[in-house]
Structure formats: structure tokens, C-alpha cells
Amino acid sequence: MDRNEPVRDAGPSRRRFMVYTVAATTLTVAAPLGCDTQRADGATQASDVLVTGTDDEMLVLEVTAANEVVVRLPRVEVGQGITTAVAMMIAEELDARLTDVRIPLADARSKGNQYTGGSSSVSSLYDPARQLAATARARLVTAAARRWRLPAHSLRTWNTRVVAPDGRMATFGSLTASAARIRTPDVSSKPKPAARHKVIGKPTTRIDARDIVTGAAKYTGDLAVAGAKPTVVARPPTLRGRLVSLDDTAARALPGVQAVVRIPGGVAVVADTFHHAFQARDALRITWAPGPLAPLSDKEIRSRLRAAVPRLGTPPHGSAQIEGEFAFAFVSHAPMEVLTAIADVRSDRAELWFSTQTPMDARDTVADLLGLAKSAVRVHVMRGGGSFGRRLEFDAAIEAALISKAARKPVKLMWSRNDDTRHGRMRPASHHRIRASVAGGRVVAFQHMTASVGESSDKAGLTAQTGGVRPLPSDSGLYNFGRVGGDSGGIELPIPLGAWRSVDSGTSRTAEEIVVDEVARGLHQDPVAFRRTTLRSKAVKAVLAKAAAAGHWGRPMPSGTAQGVAVHEEYGSAVACLAEIDATDPKNPRVTKVVMAADVGTAVNPRGLEAQLMGTAVDGISTVLRAGLHIDRGAVREGSFADFHYARQRHAPLEFEAHIVPSGREPGGAGELGVPAAAGAVANAYARATGTKPRSFPLDF
Numbered sequence: 157m158d159r160n161e162p163v164r165d166a167g168p169s170r171r172r173f174m175v176y177t178v179a180a181t182t183l184t185v186a187a188p189l190g191c192d193t194q195r196a197d198g199a200t201q202a203s204d205v206l207v208t209g210t211d212d213e214m215l216v217l218e219v220t221a222a223n224e225v226v227v228r229l230p231r232v233e234v235g236q237g238i239t240t241a242v243a244m245m246i247a248e249e250l251d252a253r254l255t256d257v258r259i260p261l262a263d264a265r266s267k268g269n270q271y272t273g274g275s276s277s278v279s280s281l282y283d284p285a286r287q288l289a290a291t292a293r294a295r296l297v298t299a300a301a302r303r304w305r306l307p308a309h310s311l312r313t314w315n316t317r318v319v320a321p322d323g324r325m326a327t328f329g330s331l332t333a334s335a336a337r338i339r340t341p342d343v344s345s346k347p348k349p350a351a352r353h354k355v356i357g358k359p360t361t362r363i364d365a366r367d368i369v370t371g372a373a374k375y376t377g378d379l380a381v382a383g384a385k386p387t388v389v390a391r392p393p394t395l396r397g398r399l400v401s402l403d404d405t406a407a408r409a410l411p412g413v414q415a416v417v418r419i420p421g422g423v424a425v426v427a428d429t430f431h432h433a434f435q436a437r438d439a440l441r442i443t444w445a446p447g448p449l450a451p452l453s454d455k456e457i458r459s460r461l462r463a464a465v466p467r468l469g470t471p472p473h474g475s476a477q478i479e480g481e482f483a484f485a486f487v488s489h490a491p492m493e494v495l496t497a498i499a500d501v502r503s504d505r506a507e508l509w510f511s512t513q514t515p516m517d518a519r520d521t522v523a524d525l526l527g528l529a530k531s532a533v534r535v536h537v538m539r540g541g542g543s544f545g546r547r548l549e550f551d552a553a554i555e556a557a558l559i560s561k562a563a564r565k566p567v568k569l570m571w572s573r574n575d576d577t578r579h580g581r582m583r584p585a586s587h588h589r590i591r592a593s594v595a596g597g598r599v600v601a602f603q604h605m606t607a608s609v610g611e612s613s614d615k616a617g618l619t620a621q622t623g624g625v626r627p628l629p630s631d632s633g634l635y636n637f638g639r640v641g642g643d644s645g646g647i648e649l650p651i652p653l654g655a656w657r658s659v660d661s662g663t664s665r666t667a668e669e670i671v672v673d674e675v676a677r678g679l680h681q682d683p684v685a686f687r688r689t690t691l692r693s694k695a696v697k698a699v700l701a702k703a704a705a706a707g708h709w710g711r712p713m714p715s716g717t718a719q720g721v722a723v724h725e726e727y728g729s730a731v732a733c734l735a736e737i738d739a740t741d742p743k744n745p746r747v748t749k750v751v752m753a754a755d756v757g758t759a760v761n762p763r764g765l766e767a768q769l770m771g772t773a774v775d776g777i778s779t780v781l782r783a784g785l786h787i788d789r790g791a792v793r794e795g796s797f798a799d800f801h802y803a804r805q806r807h808a809p810l811e812f813e814a815h816i817v818p819s820g821r822e823p824g825g826a827g828e829l830g831v832p833a834a835a836g837a838v839a840n841a842y843a844r845a846t847g848t849k850p851r852s853f854p855l856d857f
Contacts, residue, residue, distance in 0.1 A: 175187050175287060175288060175291040175345070180218070180336055181333055181336065182218055182219055182220055182221060182332040182333060182336055183218070183219040183292060183295055183296065183328075183331075183332040183333075183335040183336045184216060184217065184218040184219075184336065185216070185217050185288055185291050185292050185295070186214040186215065186216040186217070186288070187214065187215050187284040187285075187287055187288040187291075188213055188214055188215075188284070189213060189214065189215055189230065189268060189269055189280065189281070189284055212265045212266050212267045212268050213265070213267055213268035213269070214268070215227065215230065215281065215284050215285060215288055216228055216288075217246065217288045217289060217292055219292060219296070219328045219329065219331075219332040219335070220329060220332065221329045221330075221332060221333070222329055223256060223316055223327045223328055223329030223330075224256055224257075224258055224329070225246060225247075225250060225252050225256055225257045225258070225289075225292075225316070225328070226257075226258045226259075226260065227242060227243075227246055227257070227258075227259055227285070227288075228259075228260055228261070228262040229242055229259050229260065229261050229262055230262045230265065230268065230269065230270045231261075231270065231272045231277045231281070232261060232272045232511060232512060232513055232515070232537050232539070232540060232543075232547070233261060233364075233539045233540070234272070234491075234511065234513070234539070234540035234541075234542060234543035234547060235540070235541065235542050235543070236277070236764075236768065236827050237362055237761060237764035237767065237768075238272075238277045238278065238281075239259040239261075239362075239363060239364060240360065240362045240363045240364070240761055240764060241277075241278050241281075241760045241761050241764060242259050242281055242285055243257040243258075243259050243363050244355050244356055244358075244360060244760055244761055245281070245282065245285040245286050245289065245356065245760065246259075246285060246288075246289045247289075247355050248286070248289070248348065248353055248354065248355040248356045249285075249286050249287075249288075249289030249290040249293060249347055249348060250289045250292060250293050250296075250313065250316070250328070251293065251312075251313035251314055251315070251316075252313075252315070252316040252328070253315050253316050254355070254360070254363060255363075256316040256328075257363070259363070261537040261538070261539065262537065263515070263534060263535060263536050263537060264515035264516050264518065264519040264534070264535035264537065265515075265516060266516075266530070266531065267516075268516075270514070270515050270516050270537075271513065271514060272513040272514075273513055273514075273545070273548060273655070274727070274825065274828075275726075275727040275729075275824075275825025275826060275827045275828045275829060276727070276825060277827075278760055278823045278825075278826070279727075279728065279757075279822065279823045279824060279825060282758070282760070282822060282823050283822075286347040286348075287345075287347055289347075290345050290346060290347045290348070291341075291345045292335075293313055293345075294341035294342075294343050294344065294345040295335040295336075295338045295341050296313070296318055296328050296331050296332075296335045297311050297313060297318055297341070297342075297343050298335070298338050298341040298342045298343065299318075299331040299334040299335035299338060300318035300320070300326050300331055301342060302334070303326070303331070303334065304320055304324065306320055306321075308341070308342035308343045309342075309343055316328050316329075318331065350758065350820060356758065356760050357758065357759060357760070357762065358761075358762075359761070359762045359763035359766075360761050360763055360764070361763065362764070364539075373539065374538070374539070375493055375496070375511070375538060375539060375540070375541055376496040376497060376498060376509055376510050376511060376538045376568075377493070377496045377568070377570065379498060379509055379538075379568075381498050381500065381509060381566055381568070382566070383500070383565060383566045384498050384500065384566040384567055384568040385414050385426045385427060385428065385563075385565060385566065385567055385568065386426070386427055386428070386429055386430040386432070386433045386567075386568050386570070387424055387425065387426045387427070387433060387556070387559055387567040387568060387569040387570070388424070388425055388430065388433045388434055388437050388569070388570060388572065389419065389421060389422045389423065389424045389425075389437070389555065389569070389571070389575065390422050390423045390424075390425070390437045390440050390442060391421060391422040391575060391578070391579050392422065392444040392447065393444060393791055394444070394446045394447040394449065394450050394789070394790040394791045395447045395449050395578075395579065395650065395651055395652070395790055395791065395792065396447035396448060396449065396650050397444045397445060397446055397447040397790075398444065398445040398447070399418065399422070399423065399442065399443075399444060399445075400442075400443040400444060400445050401442070401443040402418065402423060402440065402441070402442050402443075403440070403441035403442075404416040404423070404440055404441075406439045406440075406441065407425060407436040407437070407439040407440045408436075410432065410435055410436045410439060411432065412427045412428035412429060412431075412432030412433075412436075413425065413426070413427050413428075413432060413433075413436045414426040414427055414428065414563070414565065415562075415563040415565070416436070416440070417558075417559050417562040417563050418562075419555055419558050419559060419562070420558075421551075421555060421579070423437075423440055423442060424555070424559045424563075424567075424569070425437045425440070426559065426563050426565070426567055430570065446790055447650065447790050448650045448790075449649060449650055449651060449787070449790035450789055450790030450791075451789075451790070452649070452787065452789070452790060453786075453787055453788050453789055453790075454485075454786055454787050454788070457585060457609070457647075457649070457787060458483055458585070458587065460647045461483070461585060461586065461587040461607050461608070461609065461646075461647060462481070462483075462587050462607075464587075464607035464645040464646055464647050465587050465588070465589045465605050465606060465607040465645060466605045466607075466643040466644070466645050467605070468589060468591050468603050468605060469603060469641075471591065471593040471601060472593050472595065472600050472601050472638075472639075474595055475593035475594055475595040475600055475601065476593070476594045476595065476678075477591055477592070477593055477594075478591070478592045478594060478671065478674055478675050478678050479589075479590065479591045479592075480588075480589075480590050480667070480670065480671050480674065480849065480851065481587070481588065481589050481590075481851060482587070482588040482590070482663075482666075482667040482670070482851055482852070482853070483585075483586075483587050483588075483851065483852045483853070484585060484586045484587075484588075484663045484666075484779075484853050485585055485784030485785060485786075485853065485854060485857050486582045486583060486584065486585045486609075486651075486784065486785040486787065486792075487582060487583040487656055487779055487783060487784055487785060488576070488577050488580065488582050488583075488783075488785055488794070488800055489542075489543070489544045489545060489546035489576075489580070489581065489582070489583075489654065489656060489657075490542075490544075490576075490577070490797070490800060490802055491540065491541060491542030491543055491544060491546050491547075492541050492542045493511075493540060493541025493542055494570060494571050494572065494573055494575075494576060495510075495546075495551065495552040495570070495571040495575075495576055495580070496510065496511075496552065496568070496569065496570045496571070497509070497510035497550075497552040497553040497555070497556040497568075497569050498510065498556065498566065498567070498568045498569075499553065499556035499557045499559070499560040499566065499567055499569070500560060500566035501526060501557055501560040501561040501566075504528070504532060505528065505532045505533070505534075506522065506523075506526055506528060506532065506533045506534070506557060506560075506561075507533075507534045507536070508522065508533070508534070508535050508536065508553055508556065508557060509535075509536045509538055510535075510536075510537075510538055510550065510552060510553045510556070511537065511538045511539060511540030511541075511543070511547050512535070512537060512540075512547050512550050512553065513543060513545075513547045513548045514547075514548055514549075514550065515535050515537050517550075518535055518550040518553055519533050519534075519535045521550070521554065522535075522550075522553060522554060522557045525554060525557065525558065526557060526558075526561060535553075544656060544657040544775075545581075545654055545655040545656050545657055545659070546576075546580070546581060546654060548654060548655055549581050549654050551571075551580065551581070551652075552569055552571055555569055556568075556569040573795070573796045573797070574795040574796055577785070577792060577794055577795050577796060577800055578791070578792040578794070578795055579652065579792075580652060580654075581652050581653060581654025582651075582652065582653060582654065582656070582785055582792075583653075583654070583656030583662075584608045584609040584610070584653050585608065585609050586606060586607065586608035586609070586660075586663050587606065587607050587608075588604065588605070588606045588663065588664065588667040589604075589605045589606070590602075590603065590604045590605075590667055590668060590671045591603050592637065592671055592672075592674075592675045593638075594675065594678065594679065597679060598638075598679075598690075599635070599636075599637040599638060599675060599690070600637075600638040600639070601637070601638045601639040601640075602633065602635070602637035602638065602639070602640045602641075603640075603641055603642055604641075604642035604664065604667070604668060605642055605643055605644070605645075606642070606644045606645075606663075606664060607644060607645040607646045607647065608644070608646050608660075608663075609646065609647055609648070609649055609651065609653065610646050610647070610648045610649075610653070611648065611649070611650070611651060611652065611653040612648035612649055612650050633692070634668075634691065634692060634693070634696065634723070634724075634725055635672070635687075635690045635691055635692065636690050636691075636692055637690070651787075657772075657775060657827075657828050657831055658772075658775075658828040658829075658831035658832055659828070661724065661726055661828075661831070661832045662775075662779065662831045662832050662835060664832075665722075665724050665832030665833070665835075665836060666722075666780070666832055666835040666836045666839060666853070668836075669722035669723070669724075669832070669833075669836030669837075669839070669840065670836065670839050670840060670843065670849075670850065672686070672687065672722075673720070673840045673843065673844075674849065682710065683720075683721055683840070684700065684704045684709050684710075684721055687700055687721070687723065688700065688701070691723070693725055693730060695725070695730040695755045695817075696723050696725050696730045696732070698730075698755060698817055699723065699730050699731055699732040699753040699754060699755050699817055700721070700723050700732040700753075702732070702753035702815050702817055703721065703732040703733060703734045703751050703752060703753040703815070704721065704732075704734060706734075706751050706753065706813055706815055707719070707734035707736075707749070707751035707813075709721065709734060713736070714740075715740075716738065716739055716740035716845055716846075717736065717737060717738050717739065717740065717748075717845055718736070718737060718739070718841050718842075718844035718845035719734060719735065719736050719737075719841055719844070720734070720735050720736075720737065720836075720837045720838060720839065720840030720841025720842070720843070720844060721733065721734050721735075721837050721840060722832070722833045722834075722835070722836025722837040722839075722840060723833055723836075724829065724830075724832040724833040724836075726825070726828075726829060726832075727824050727825025727826070727828070727829055728756075728757060728821075728824030728825060729754065729755060729756040729757065729824035729825055729826060729829050730754065730755045731752060731753065731754040731755075731769070731829050731830050731833045732752065732753050732754075732833060733750065733751070733752045733773070733776070733830065733833040733834045733836070733837040734749075734750070734751040734752075734837060735747055735749070735750050735751075735773075735776075735809075735834070735837035735838045735840075735841045736748050736749040736750075736809075736841060737838065737841040737842055737845050738845075739841075739842055739845035739846050742846050742848075743856070745781055745842055745845070745855075746807065747777050747781075747807070747808075747809045747838055747841070748809055748810050748811070749809050749810065749811040749812070750773045750809040750811070750812050750813070750834065750837075751812075751813045751815070752769045752772075752773065752812075752813070752814050752815070752830060752833070752834070753814075753815040753816075753817060754769060754814070754815070754816060754817065754826065754829065754830070755816075755817040755819050755824075756816070756819070756823060756824045756825070756826045756829070757819050757820075757821035757822050757823045757824045758819065758820070758821065758822060758823045759816050759819075759823070759826075760823060762816050765814070765816060765826050766814040766816075768826050768827050768829075768830065769814045769826075769829075769830045770812055770814065771830075772828075772829070772830030772831045772833075772834050773809065773812065773830065773834045774803050774808060775830075775831050775834065775835070776830075776831055776832075776833075776834025776835035776836075776837070776838050777803045777807060777808070777809075777834070777838055778801075778802045778803040778807075778854075779831075779835055779853060779854060780835050780838045780839050780842070780850075780853050780854060780855065781803075781807075781838065781842075781854055781855055781856065782801040782802065782803060782807070782854050782855075782856055783800060783801055783802045783803070783854055784853070784854045784857045785800065786857075801854075801856070835853075839853070842855065
């Protein structure tokens with residue numbers, strides 16, 4: 157999720173995957189994830205190194221006798237639609253019905269890559285998933301050809317069946333046992349060329365949509381693990397406050413209470429129901445010592461951040477300066493599903509159920525804390541009701557494991573909304589200082605200095621750090637702005653931080669796009685026209701042109717309303733956003749329309765991409781206009797959606813359009829791509845509507 161991660165080559169893939177035959181009674185094939193080999197496409201190897209259920213480092217596909225195609229996914233589904241995208245890849249190459257493809261989530265593995273983040277899931281799975289399915293298809297066709305004694309090239313696949321020229325059909329399931337014994341297929345195992353795609357690129361409803369809306373989809377809180385008791389935690393009023401004394405007499409006397417357990421973050425109550433657990437938690441008599449952040453509030457933190465920003469260098473001689481300083485508040489991830497984890501810890505083993513983007517790290521950490529071998533800890537990855545980076549960390553799982561061990565029984569721990577808002581991970585606050593140097597009607601130098609809050613490992617330390625944490629490139633940039641450079645500093649505070657959707661780009665690009673608009677205004681140029689003449693990337697220019705045309709950029713608008721535009725390029729993808737705002741009441745602005753255009757390479761599921769872009773638009777609206785966390789004498793002031801003002805339905809744009817620019821490139825990233833452009837466009841629209849220069853976000857902070 158690093159904004160400086162290398163962009164993937166945009167050219168056609170030349171990767172080759174070794175696909176393994178797995179020792180099984182059904183057709184089961186496996187492809188290594190991210191491994192290159194010089195062997196030809198569809199190369200196979202009879203191997204006993206893998207059996208069903210031990211798919212470390214592998215993407216494994218099994219065709220069952222019941223005519224289901226099953227792929228255990230080494231990523232987590234948190235609402236981004238990755239299970240649907242992978243199912244579409246598999247269905248495409250197998251010519252299977254989408255309803256016959258199942259994509260369960262894989263448990264934590266002992267090796268390999270199960271990281272979900274950095275908008276990398278589709279791009280990392282696109283080649284191996286298609287190669288896997290193409291190999292399975294070749295074996296199934298060969299099995300049918302040998303059964304019917306027909307040339308394999310005369311057969312075709314359709315609706316999870318192999319079809320002969322004379323009309324005979326055989327389901328994949330009926331062929332799976334014989335296909336499993338085939339080592340060298342009689343037809344090509346190469347994936348289809350894009351010109352033959354019938355599933356990939358077609359707008360598709362999520363495969364889990366019905367389950368989600370009917371309640372059939374299972375989240376951690378829905379599980380009924382034997383003996384797991386509802387559990388909640390009493391937490392200190394300040395961040396990292398310390399327990400001084402505890403009187404749990406009244407709480408233990410309440411009905412349904414099973415145990416009261418001290419943990420590093422507070423006091424846990426285990427009970428028969430969550431109702432009983434919350435009642436007992438509120439009956440605890442606790443004395444807390446204030447946390448190490450208690451001396452500080454927002455004003456002091458922002459002052460320290462501003463002081464930590466490296467100084468701008470000397471501008472080019474004879475140039476005029478356009479400068480701006482920008483402050484961004486802390487922001488909660490606020491996924492709709494609160495953090496929940498189930499843990500069953502025994503003396504010699506542990507088993508956990510929770511949604512996580514980093515299951516292998518979680519398993520290893522829990523094992524170390526419990527004093528168990530990693531192989532003795534099993535982590536079941538559950539679907540998550542949102543994440544936005546929050547489930548990269550696994551705070552709830554660690555607590556659940558510690559509580560289960562101390563209480564000597566399985567527990568189902570649920571963090572309340574207040575728990576996560578006031579004690580959970582948040583996007584760091586940051587401060588930015590940007591200067592564009594203009595001479596001869598163009599930008600000849602551009603500097604961006606920034607400082608952000610880092611999480612100190614020392615609970616007592618409030619130390620300042622400066623220098624090169626994440627410097628901006630000195631020889632490149634999104635725009636032809638001459639000498640481009642920057643540096644970064646920061647302060648460390650004992651505050652829980654986490655990667656928030658789009659990470660640094662959500663603040664850095666927003667600030668830069670505001671300055672780009674101000675440069676255009678200073679040069680008496682239209683913001684879109686100015687970008688068109690200064691952008692480096694053809695892809696970015698193309699999405700900007702599409703968004704501007706579709707959104708009717710420059711149309712006459714009433715006083716107090718305006719359009720704004722911004723662009724972004726990352727993860728091998730490009731996006732532009734046009735936002736319209738009604739700021740006739742500057743204190744209560746409303747974004748009325750958003751038009752986004754994106755080039756993400758091959759869009760596996762355009763409908764899913766549209767949903768992702770819509771979500772990023774709401775994120776941009778929220779973080780620019782309304783949503784921030786206040787630190788008040790070491791405590792987070794906000795506690796729930798009642799005071800953490802994330803955009804609700806009444807704040808969403810009345811009109812939304814997403815335009816997918818056709819591309820023959822392999823898939824790039826999409827999930828985090830749109831946030832910076834949306835935030836920048838909303839900020840620029842507000843500036844134009846009000847005639848102001850927004851500098852602090854959210855605007856109502």
C-alpha cells in the first residue's frame with residue numbers, strides 16, 4: 157500500500173506459469189502465485205508435493221464430482237468484490253457457468269502471499285487464475301475426447317460441460333476423475349486472447365449479492381462456534397490509558413457473567429450474551445491513569461506537525477511563487493462491520509475466526525503471544541463488512557486470543573463502534589507545504605514538503621523526527637513542472653495508526669491538485685486546459701478528457717455552485733474526477749454530481765469497478781467536507797457516526813457516473829485509485845464556488 161511501489165509494466169504479459177497436477181481423485185490443479193518460469197504455457201508436472209487442502213503458495217482449482225469448480229482464495233473479501241472477479245476469470249477460461257464457481261477464502265497458510273492491499277489483488281491473480289482454469293479446461297476436454305474416442309480439437313466447452321459435434325455432453329464433474337489422471341493434454345492450455353472474452357469485461361452482478369442482501373452471507377459475528385461466549389472490553393477514557401485499580405465484585409454478581417479478565421488494553425467481560433456482557437462491563441468500577449498523550453490536543457499536535465515539515469529550498473531565480481500549506485486531520489476507517497474475532501485457545505493449540513487482510517502475520521503474532529508453535533495456530537479467514545485498510549491490523553484477534561487463554565474458554569469478542577473510533581487505528585494527521593515556481597508562463601519547479609504523525613513504540617515518548625521518511629521523486633512527477641522534488645518529516649506519538657484507503661496519496665495528491673488549480677488560475681488558464689498541456693501521461697490525459705466531456709466541464713452554473721476537477725495515477729491505473737458542488741451555504745456544502753473516468757487496464761468486472769469508484773467518491777466527499785477525528789487531551793472526542801460525520805445518503809451526490817476507458821493492458825489497481833482524485837475535485841469545486849483557498853481538512857473541523 158506504499159504510494160511509491162513500482163508501477164507494473166503496461167505491455168503484454170510474458171510470464172509463464174508452471175501448473176501442477178495435484179494428487180487427488182478429482183481434477184485438481186495448482187499454479188504458484190507470482191512465480192515465473194521459462195517453461196511453455198500449460199507446462200505440467202505430475203507431483204505428489206501437493207494434495208487437496210495443503211495449497212501453500214498456490215492458487216488451487218478443484219473440479220468436484222458435483223460439477224462445482226472450487227478455488228480457495230488467498231485473499232480476503234471485504235466488500236471489494238474480489239471473489240466475483242476471480243470467479244469471472246475462472247469461468248471465462250473454463251467456459252463454466254458463474255453459478256458453478258465457488259470461491260471460499262483460504263485459511264492462513266504457512267508460506268506464500270496472502271496479503272490483501274495496495275490495490276493488488278486482481279492484478280496479482282489475473283495471470284495465475286486464468287492459466288489455472290485454462291489448464292483444467294484442456295484436461296477436461298482431453299478426458300472427454302478419450303472417453304468418446306473423438307479428436308480433442310473437435311470438442312468445445314460450454315456451461316460447465318464438454319460438448320461433442322454430435323451433441324453429446326458431459327459435465328465437468330463427470331469427467332473430473334479421468335481428467336485428474338491426464339498428464340499431457342491433447343489441446344492447448346493457453347488462456348484465451350482478450351478478443352474471445354465473454355465473461356471478463358462484462359458488467360456482472362456480484363456472486364454473493366443475494367447472500368448479502370438476504371443475510372445468508374456469514375460474517376464473524378454470525379458464526380456459532382461451540383462454546384464461544386460473547387465478550388466485550390472496558391477501555392480507558394484516554395488513548396493507551398493505564399489500569400490503576402479494578403473492583404469487579406458487582407459485575408461478577410450479575411446474571412450470565414462467565415469471567416472478568418485483565419488484558420493490556422483494558423478489562424474484558426465474558427458472558428452468556430452480549431447484553432449481559434455490556435451490562436457487566438458498565439458495572440465494573442475502574443480507576444484509570446491517563447495515557448501518555450494526555451498533555452496534547454489537536455492544536456499542539458498540528459503545531460508540532462507544521463514545525464516538522466522540512467523547509468522549502470531556494471526557488472529558481474526570477475520565478476514567481478504560488479504556495480500553500482495544508483493540514484489533514486486524523487480519520488477513522490469506520491467499516492460498517494465492527495471488529496469481531498472468535499478465539500478458542502487450548503494449552504497446545506489455538507483456533508481463530510476473523511476477517512483479516514494479513515492472516516499469516518496474524519497467525520504468527522498470535523502464536524508468539526501465546527507461546528505456541530505457528531503450526532499449532534489455525535486462522536480461518538472470514539469475509540469482512542468493509543475494511544479500507546483497517547483489517548491490515550488484527551487488534552481484536554490478539555485480544556480474543558489473550559482473553560480465551562486467560563478465561564480458559566472460547567470467546568467471541570466484539571469491539572463496539574466507540575471502541576474502534578476511540579481506540580482503533582486511524583489515518584495519520586499530516587501537514588503539507590507546497591510551492592510552485594512560475595516563470596515564462598509555465599511551472600519551472602515544484603516542491604512538496606510534508607510531515608505526518610508516526611506511531612511511537614515508546615508509550616511515553618513524544619519525540620520529533622525529520623528527514624527523508626518518504627521523499628517525493630526529484631526527476632519525475634505527474635506534470636511537466638520542471639524540477640520536481642520534496643522531502644518529508646514527522647513526529648512520533650503514542651497513538652494507534654493504520655494505513656487508510658489510498659494511504660499517503662489521499663492527502664498528498666489532494667493538496668497538489670489544489671495547488672495545480674491555483675497555478676492555472678494564476679496563469680489565467682482553465683484548470684482542465686492547463687492540465688491537458690502539462691500532464692505527462694497519455695492515460696491520465698485520456699481519462700481527464702473523458703470526465704470533462706461527460707461532465708460538461710465549463711457549463712454555466714449559478715452563483716455559489718461550481719465544478720472542480722482532479723486527476724491521479726497509481727497502481728498502474730489512471731483516474732480523473734469532476735465534481736459539482738452547491739456551496740450557497742458555505743458551512744453546509746453539498747456535492748450534487750460526480751463524474752469519474754478510469755483506465756485500469758483490463759477491467760475484469762466493470763460493474764464492480766463502478767462500485768469501487770462510487771465508494772472513493774464518498775470517501776473524498778467525507779474527508780474533505782466532514783469527517784475527521786479530534787484529539788482532546790489525549791482522548792478521541794468522536795465515538796460513533798453520531799459525531800464522526802462520515803457522508804450519509806443525504807450527502808451523497810444526486811448524480812454519479814463512472815466511465816471505464818477501454819484498454820488492452822493487463823489489470824491495474826482500482827480499489828484505492830479514486831480517493832485522491834475525488835478529494836481533490838471536491839476541494840477544487842468548493843474553492844471555485846466560494847472564492848476561497850481551502851487549507852484545512854475536513855473543512856468543518
